Amino acid sequence: MKVVSRRILLSVPASALAAPALAQPAWPNGPIRIVAPFPPGGSTDALSRILQPHLSQALGVPVVVENRAGASGSIGTAAVARSAPDGNAWVLVFDTHAVNPALIPNMGFDTERDMTPLLLFGTAPMMLCVSRNRPWRSFAEMAAAARARPDTVTYGTIGNGSLAHLTMALVGKAAGLQLVHVPYRGGGPLAVAAAANETDLVIATRPAIGGQIDAGAIVPIAQTGAMRSPSAPEVPTLAEAGVPGIDARAFWGFLGPANLPSAIKQRMEAEIRAALDKPEVRQRVLGLGIDLDPQGEAGFARFLSAQIATWGRVVRENNIRPD
Template sequence: MSQLSRRLLLATGAALAAPALRAQPAWPSGPIRIVAPFPPGGSTDALARLLQPHLNRILGTNVVVENRTGASGAIGTAAVARSAADGNSWVLVFDTHAVNPALIANIGFDTEKDLTPLLLFGTAPMVLTAHRTRPFKTFGEMAAAARAKPDTVTYGTIGNGSLAHLTMALVGKATGLQLVHVPYRGGGPLGVAAVAGEVDLPIATRPAIGAHIDSGALVPLAQTGATRSPSMPDIPTLAESGVPGIDARAFWGFLGPAGIPAPIKQRMEAALREALAIPELRQRVLALGIDLDPQGEAAFAPFLSRQIATWGQVVRENGIRPD
């Protein structure tokens, strides 16, 4: 082959390769948005902001956290579901994500069709507690008091239709206890009410009420996971307290729009895992009360489907309506 022919061949190959290169632009291609679909101060916002500076460094781009609140996280999640599948928009969800489809008509997205469940960070059981001024210090003592005077013992949650509300509905069915639900509008108001003794039995995750347990204002009666959480090894489960068959755990997960290219998904997941492996960050996430156990899309997608099916059934069977 002559030198001229070789030059023509190389030029032709470069021309053919150029469109393919343009079809796969470098990523990140601009600022990355992480939507926290709840107000500042909650666990999703806290986790997103803990990750933010590390993702800035690892990905070499500006990562911003946007609080887009409303409808128990559904508004911010719907915004991400409608975003371009370019890897620049993500949402960090909480367990309400699994309950919302059964509670909110025309929610605006379908998790299985419209979202990419990239990474499950971890889970955490809720803790059923009693205010220190109440006479019951164990689940059994509380149950005896509730049976003696039905519809007088109150329990407080972060809202109507919350995972805590659904869990206590299951507890009521399993035990026959007639308890009175007092819904609050989020973890902040519940925490204030809990420490003030407004309700007999505050129930929430450790991030919401853990400080009040540590201070002695709240007495832990039971945790709602199938097994004891490593962060709360001394608190018995509902099963150990005589209420078997309940495994109710909050969870935190990272999702993007459907259709994100595999290389982008792989790089974002790797960046999240690298950040979570930093000892200082890991300890701060654990301090939120999250039992870290990162699971990728292959495990997270079916986990979400099971959660949506399980809690949707509880909503329907108990006729629960949103606030």
């Protein structure tokens, strides 16, 4: 029997014996890259760097954060979408990811077809704020002034076609306001403008303008979520301010290329969740103004699909174009 077994084994091609090992390589097997598709200093960069050391320790390989900015985050995201599904390339996005398909039709990838939405970290409403040297201290006071003098009240955002811009288009229609949009090129320039009171209003997430709120340079008069955020419970929602039907929240999510093996997806998601469970990590993430509510692949996919549909419709109905 031993001779027969030996002959059978010898007759089997070596490639067939090696096939299972080749099909399921060990992971992680080298450096892992997390793309932050915006310049250093933004929330995607900050969140990536908070997670970086914990993931590197847990996975036993170097984890590198790569800032690859451009085209509202689509350039860095496209690089990951086109990467091999080997678990070595990921991207951490925020709300522009859901707006870009409507604004940039030739991105070179389809986010719902070509990417794996691994984990939604959480969301955050935007804060609509009044500059400190303006007399208004409520949405009603601002709206009255805007109706009295149409096309004079200005509001600053992180850019044309941003979630803040789209939200204010909805606010203007719902409240009958003709406001003037002043787009800046990112959160950094917007924060500087807010501190200098360059516009009447500023709208952005707390991670972008929290320093100016804390310093008293700008005063929140409404938040854009359907419910009050735990990070700003004292600020009324737009619905409470008299503008119902708007639920506009920034979000932060972790994605990889499509067709990732299940084992890789499960391991990476588990390690990210384990990092978020550490008190020191959780506090730093909450400190960014993110309302943590981790959702796995299925939940994130549903959320993302709804966001793409909602904001795509707003872009088309308001004929909004990128810069």
